[in-house]
Amino acid sequence: MEKQTSFVLHGNIIYTPDKDNFISLKNGYMVVEDGKITAVAAEKPAAADRLPVKDCHGQLIMPGFADMHLHAPQYIQIGMGMDYKLLDWLDGYTFKEEPKFADPAYAREIYPLFVDELASCGTTSSTMFATIHQESTDILCDLLAQKGLRAYVGKVNMDTNSAPALTEDTASSLQATEEFISKWQNHPLVKPIITPRFVPSVTAEMMTGLGELAKKYQIPVQSHLSENPGEIQLVKELFPEDKYYMSVYERFGLFGQTPTLMAHCIHLSAEEIAIMAQTGVYAVHCPASNLNLSSGLMPMRKMLDAGVKVVLGSDIGAGHTLYMPHEIVRAIEVSKIRSIANPAETPLKLSEAFYLATKAGGEFFGQTGSFEQGWAADFLITDVPAYQQERTVDEQLQYFIYHGTAQDIREVYVNGLAVKK
The missing domain is CATH 2.30.40.10 (Urease, subunit C, domain 1)
Structure with missing residues (x-):
């Protein structure tokens, strides 16, 4: 067969x-x-x-299943640092792990384990962050292609407020990103996606360049949005001229101008939720991650009722499993927890959560799911x-x-x- x-x-x-x-x-x-x-x-x-x-x-x-937000290099740190909140967790674990992928040999050691488990868990479509390292990102793409999995993969961009080993020169990062796009944009299964890590780790110059690349090549965008109160406050301090966190992405052509995935989307006002619906930007709900890092409970029912496109993600390593049925269950459980304090927010039904993990995410790739x-x-x-x-x-x-x-x-x-x- x-x-x-x-x-x-x-x-x-x-x-x-x-x-x-x-x-x-x-x-x-x-x-x-x-x-x-x-x-x-x-x-x-x-x-x-x-x-x-x-x-x-x-x-x-x-x-x-479609896993619409995960960090491939964090596979090796699953379960680590779950007593921390987001920013401390990044500093304590992730920003120490990801520099190791500067060595292609390390990528060849770790990424095959990740790809094999992804397939074994029944995930046929996924969108993922790699690291800033172009060669290691190519290795990840090669492995996904050899396995026969459908994926969008991002060479991550970071040029400020990051660990020294993960801080790129802006021009060099944009050049490497364009080379990566050119190499993979016509592959039948594995394709590039523009990936600024999140607003605090990219300068206005970097975002300008990434927005131009998204427009030039008409490829999608992925990043993070409103995951943690400390992160949101930092964005306000860095970009005080922008009304909302999402306004920064939008200003630079990274918020719905091409198909866009924004992970977490926990702490949003009613107006921000309406903007997401109007722009067609996807909200990627990562319930395990949001619980593990005490980030919050995504208002799933509010977002669905407002017409926002919602999908599911494992977000490893802040999430602790690649097995999407667990995320389906957690999404239902989080909606039930919210409904206790907010009776108007009816809990998710199994059909809804299953749909989010199959067809809703699959449609980002075309007709799958x-x-x-x-x-x-x-x-x-x-x-x-x-x-x-x-x-x-x-x-x-x-x-x-x-x-x-x-x-x-x-x-x-x-x-x-x-x-x-």
Whole structure:
């Protein structure tokens, strides 16, 4: 099956075409032709007479997960420094770890472990920060491409208020970024994304240059927004002329002028939430990270009700797992905690959280994350215990999301090709 991109799957199928509804089929069929989904049916389709049929009896077939914010170099520091808050955590751990990637040999040691675990956890699409180091970032991209995973990867930009080993010369950083963009912009799976680390670590000159690159090459942008009160105060001090934290990005062409992901978005006013909805900027909810660093509880329901595009991210290493079902559960739990004090904020339903981790994030890459006609065949096949076989397909998914593990994911496919088997 590794090279075969046309086949029929037969098993229990579930996906969310919208955030309010599951579509599920017990012993259904999904037709994959040339890496694309051409049909999902309850009865055996005619295509099963001309294509190989993969029997997934007693297994669950679902879309691959989309992790829309993570820091690949922080993989090695998962679980470290969780007694700290954001800025102290960065100084105490991250800004000591990331300089090691100046050595390409270190990248070749660590990044294969990260990429293998990402695939094993069923993440088929992801957007990630690398480091400031161009060669190590290329190594990460090469590994993702070899594995067959779909990803946006950012060579990080930092030219101020950073550890000396992570402070770049502005012109050199912009040149390296453009070279990186040119190398990867036409790859079918792994593509570049403009990545200023966050406002406090980039000068106005750097942001001007990055905004120009985003416009020139029409590529997306990712960064951080309103994660921590100390961070927000620092932005006010550095850019007092801007009304909001997000106003700094917007002024330099880094906030919705091309598709944009902003991680965290915890401490936003109603007006800022409205601006995010108007500009179409994505808010990436990273519930584990926000809890671990005591950053806050994202107002998910307010944002969804306002029309903001919301997706999920693991944010390793401030988050402590690459396994997206855990983030699905935490997103639901955080919404329930908020609803206790704010009854108008109804908690997330499982269909909503699952949608955020599949189709909502997948659409940033195009047509992936759902089982609709013409969409990419990015999917997982998971085991269902014998004692859960009589459950409905919806109940089997509930069991997997709340109690399953990465070991229950037997196979992972991207464009109909196996990346874990």
